[in-house]
Amino acid sequence: MTATIAPPRPQAGAEPPPPSEPRSLPRWAWALVVIGVWIVVWALTKGTDTLEIPVRVHTEVQQQLTDFRDSVLASRDTNPLIQFTYSLGGWFTDVVDWAQRMISIPDFPRPVPQIGWLGVTAIATWIGLAVAGWRIALLVGASFVSFGLFGYWSDSMDLLIVTFVAVVFSVLIGMPLAVWLGTSRRPWVVSMINTLLDIFQTMPTFVYLLPIVLFFGIGASAAVVCTLIYALPPIIRVAGHGIRNVSPTTIEATDAAGQTSFQRLRKVQLPMARKTIVVGLNQTIMAALSMATIAAYVDGPGLGKPVLSALFKNDVGGAFVPGMLIVVMAVMLDRTTTAASEASERAARGQVDLRLRRIVLAVTAVGALVAVWASRTYISLAEFPETSWGPTLAGWVDDFTEWFTDTFRGATDWFKNLISDYLLNPLQSLIAESPWYVTATAILLLAFVFGRARALLPTVICLAGLRYFGLWHDSMITLTMTLVGTLLVMILAVVFGVWMARRASVDLMLRPVLDAGQTIPPFVYLIPMLALFGPTRFTAIVAGVVYAAPVAIKLVADGVRGVSPTTLEASRSTGATTWQEITKVQLPMSRSSLVLAANQGLLYVLAMAVIGGMVGAGALGYDVVLGFSRSEEWGKGAAAGISIVLIGIMVDRICRAAAHDEAVTHDATRRPRWRAALGG
Amino acid sequence: MNERSERTVQNGDAALSVKNLWKIFGRGADRIVGTPDAELSRAELKEKSGCVVGVRDVSFEVAPGEVFVVMGLSGSGKSTLVRCLTRLIEPTSGEIVVDGHDVVSASEAELRELRRTHASMVFQHFGLLPHRQVIDNVAYGLEVRGVGKKERRAKAEEIVGLVGLSGYERSYPDQLSGGMQQRVGLARALASDPSLLLFDEPFSALDPLIRRDMQNEVIRLHRELGKTMVFITHDLQEALKLGDRILIMRDGAVVQIGTPDEVVGAPADDYVKDFTSEVPRSHVLTLKWVMRDPRPGDSTDGPVMSSDTVVRRAAQAALASEHPVRVVDDGQLVGIVDDDAILRVVVAEEEVSA
């Protein structure tokens, strides 16, 4: 009956313009042309003007950076800024120290902390029960007991304290910035904040570790500050993204009710973005935990300390156990915050019997208080009794590692040589042994081929920066390794991502492994990898792949799973084989996820460049470690850090521009989803 | 169909008056109005300046208590127009007066006041707050106004009852069907007791049956509360059913303003004619549109009807009688309707729908 009026005939101008004619040559063909010419030029000129400099030589610019650091150092007794940051650092130390004496170290003259392990476990479990229900309470309780059972009670508590303080400050600083990022209507604010976040996230921690010590002192304060700096970007980025993406209809509808912008923020944007904000908080906590070992380099308390000290004893098992406890803590905090957010939603929706809940909480609180009292009274409840669990597990890990490396070393060596001889060395020769201006021109041309004009400016700026900071040759080697690493990451991501998307059981099984791969400190698996591959660039690449693959795999899996079931059904109805289904439907349709996975994979591989420097990869990673280790080379280390950032930003911008161009030419109406996810 | 009384807008006492309203999207849009560029077609202007015309020189007035429908195809600028009325979209130029308040020159605070007390809006996709119960969604307008919790909840409860949602106060939007969600949207708009209600295609996301219910609901509320309404739709049936008057838009400009029977009976151009071609004319046209002038020899025994009787209503009596219908307004014979004339309307319609 309802005669909705359909357009009687197409209206002039209402129809989208017909797709433009395909270009004369596809992009990959142009890229091949550029690379072909590059190879010819390389054959004629290789080895000249590569700007290679010996390890202990530094350029004028690098020396200036060192001098700058020295002048700041020399002024530390008079510089008001340092005085201020030092008192701030002192305050952080006091807070951490107070908390440590409460739960982790003896509060002299007491031989034990104020609250013993049983009391702490009971309180933590009770909190788990109160915020997220009994399942989480069990998880929390079990995690805390495992900290003690494996013999790292006080290191675990220290890490918890440092993480807590750093995360609280990350939220206090990050949320206002997230709101700014999420509500600003000025594009330059958004792109400025995003670029700053990019820099913070790609800048190797070792570069700012020494300045942090200079400004904030050694120990807990430095640990809190460097954790804070690393943990800050995710919450700004993710929460800002959430706030920005609150349904515009709802914003409009509530604006129409005459709300002020503050009311809009408080009553509409923040509550509606809550889930995303919790995701951001989770990412921030994970980032904070991943700083545990780095913080240990400046005497930061926590589980990083035993990991690091086992590392310099080449004690694989000894590094594994505390490393595993970091993973346990990460899983515990991740599941707890997620469940707490869901539980509070349920509670707000009145799906919980409040009276019963109060009774349960009161009764259990009494139990927790009894436990606290007991842990203040009896030594064995205050100090976790020593067990053999930790050493036993460490022994097993050692045995397994030894067996594994002895058994597979031949195969891994062969694989390493294969990749090195046929992929890594030729590529490195092309990129790093061409004269610098040839490589620069080639990169610029490729950027143009893939990203059109919008990729040109960032590429030019980054290339100029690389040239200016004087580590061109090392930068090109690092770039090569990063590209090879990303390639391996993408192979893994596609294989496992598709597998996970197609089989729920595989997904269920792999997720925890991926979580662990992302949070376990790389120092734990460096030694086995060194044993398998020797101190080589390939070891560094593998370390980067282990770190980057989980993210990429998850992204691909989610993207493939997001392909519309209708389309799949349609393809099946035409009689497509599984292989055809994957290659012709699922992968092409999750293209944006693949691009995002490659982009993130690349940045994660790059983030491991410094770790690579510690396992024989040389190049920028080594320069950063050198700068951290030898005070006269700090400038060179800083220049290397900046170069890593420049490489990251350059490749990221080319990727984004390419994806943007792709999206525009392939589908004029669809906004590329992943750009939003990247905050771009 | 609801009873309508003819309303005319006297100068000055309009509930809403819009004059020469323009909205052009794009950079440098404010420099176009008043130049020859403004005369260009949409496509030409886009080509020339990159700007897109949303609303082009629209003027109209709405009387207090009137239901004023704006209709057009998607992209015709009707949603932009309704958003300009409370400056959810900033108009480029023109004049808008709501209840004597100048909207265009209002300050931020005045504008908020206007939105809080004078004009409320119902949205196509509801725009409810998913984290709030129905009652607090309804009370939102009062809340941002600073009304105390107890008072606003009491008021909201009353309105929830009015839209037929009693018992669902504590539900969350995602627990309700689409139709019920839109009732919440309606209740939210009514809660602040505005004099002007704006509807932006409120029912187009709903199932046909629910849509009909909701339309009847609006008619009922209008009868009970007597609010002025501006109603956006792309559904001509809906427009004819609800509207006292209809404004037809195309490419941002006004094509025709008139009562439903004027639009159907005397379409301003082919565009409108095309629109109305599938309308069951017997439901819309009144005898005024089919009568002929009385002639001396006409029978005086036919049934008597007024000129605003809808053809369909008149049909049975007219066909049952041997004599033509006499159209009488205010005791005066104004026309005669033959069976032929009625059949022409009814049969033509059947041909169309066949």
Added chain:
Amino acid sequence: MRKMRIGTKLTAVAAVAAFVLAGCGDGGSIDEQTEANESGAAGAGDCGDLNMAVNPWVGYEASAYVVGTVAQEKLGCKVNYKDLKEDVSWQGFGTGEVDVVIEDWGHPDLEKKFFDGSGDGSATDFGENGNVGIIGWYVPGWLAEEHPDILDWNNLNKYAKEFATSESGGKGQFLGSDPSYVQFDEAIISNLGLDFKVVFSGGEAATITAFEQAQKNKEWLIGYFWEPQYVHAEVPMEKVALPPYEDGCQDDPATVDCDYPETPLKKIVSTSWADEGGPGVDLVKNFNWTNDDQNLVAAWITSDGMSPADAAAKWVEENPDKVDAWIG
């Protein structure tokens, strides 16, 4: 209802666990120990705090914990161990965060910055600690056995091809080490005309793993290594003879063509801490032991898996005469 039962259960479990553990624990009373600590503190000497930097290698750890244990147990100092790299340690002298670096391998740049005279004077040289650092080129034991002539640098080029790896671009690979260490290998190689390329392992762990694997799998490896180092106890290594060190032959980094000198390791302390004086300062001043002493403690820490504190306590207990000499 279900929830409540579980909640109550948890409480019950916790309470039971508490009392069971309390029962089977050693039952020591916290209050008693607190009192003991208080009276102990009242009777303690005037040693005060001692902030001991712990640089990241095991030999250093051994020295630091032995000194720390003596200071704590015999002198009643409160010792704070701080895990730090060398640079950071030196920065800490001026801020009072670090008092002692017990084993310094020579950092001309840091000395220039922090010693009196050229720098801000926050650091002071407290003399040698008795350990001698030996740096040089090493090969795994099996290689020295099968090709004894490899221990002379003159024969290295003969074997260069055998040392080639995926990293060395056709030349022999020389494994450089952690960037913290003084290394002139690039210069030595080019000045001696050797067909090798330096590949930096980048870290001590990487270097040690490389030598372990090379010995285990009979692989060719030559690289920078040093003594004292605990791993010598587990992996046999032999030093390759380079042209002997002569005074001045390493002055210009570009022209180095000789072996590394033997380095007497030094103690560096915070000037302000040293000026305050006290038994802790005297202890550090007097501390002196041999490479063998250090290797012993380091081996306990690594091979026997003892904690540094336990290993140090054991050594202190077994060597009362040496310890007494330090306390004076």
